[in-house]
Amino acid sequence: MKLGTPISATHLLPDPGSHLTLVGGWLRKSSLDELPQLWNILIGDMNFVGPRPALYNQDDLIAMRTKLGVHQLTPGLTGWAQVNGRDELPIDEKVRLDFFYLLNKSPLLDFKILWLTILKVAKSDGISH
Template sequence: MKRWFDLCVALLAAMLLLVPVSIVAIAVRLTSPGPALYWSDRVGRYNRIFKMPKFRSMRIDTPAVATHLLENPGQWLTPIGSFLRKSSLDELPQLWSILKGDMSFVGPRPALFNQDDLIALRTERGVHELMPGLTGWAQVNGRDELPIPQKVQLDVEYLQRRSFWFDLKILVLTARKVIARDGVSH
């Protein structure tokens, strides 16, 4: 049922968001050199690496590490990068990953391929068995501000509580967080 929900909602969202997605892509291209999309190597279900698209919010010469590991993350942002991140518009291309089956709407956020500490903790706690999500229980409880052990604990809680209704609750809470721009760094 979860996969069917993901497919139906992702197809509907893709159709409804076609114009806004096109506008964002053009804005990214007009405000900084490089492609509109950034394809990030991410860790999926069972620790399988997949390519996850995002609208590019960072300069093309930015090191491939988690934003919080950059010394001065703001210096790497494109002119509209901060807006894209705070509004979560940079996440829209992940509808492709949902349609392809690499992601779900709800699950733990996919780790970067080089976030060894996060990957190890998730594997140890069984979270790696879940399909990663566009949003998740950790995102609505702190998003970018959470330390890794706390994030993994929330992922474990999601693993134990997962259900269609819990996913719907997380989606509603996510919409509230995005509208309020709550818990987003840079």
């Protein structure tokens, strides 16, 4: 991100792409910007699969997840919402997909999500900025 980028959820920025550097854009498109979160998985703060963590200022997302109990799940590097639309989804749709994951969580679903994530990342599918 460029210096001076507002501290805000990406979906709330009027033109998110204008805040990316060339290297940042490439890291985002390739999903390599997620690699530091492997540390969070190693120390147990995250799972490979689960709802993506919310930013502290994503009050709408946090409220909707809390109402449905999704906030009880450990956040993940990837999730059902990510393989079903990623950045292209509105917040309420992401929460609906996170809730589906809560209700249907299983090792088989996790494997499916991991496989679909690999395919999505390879195609840079679902990244809007």
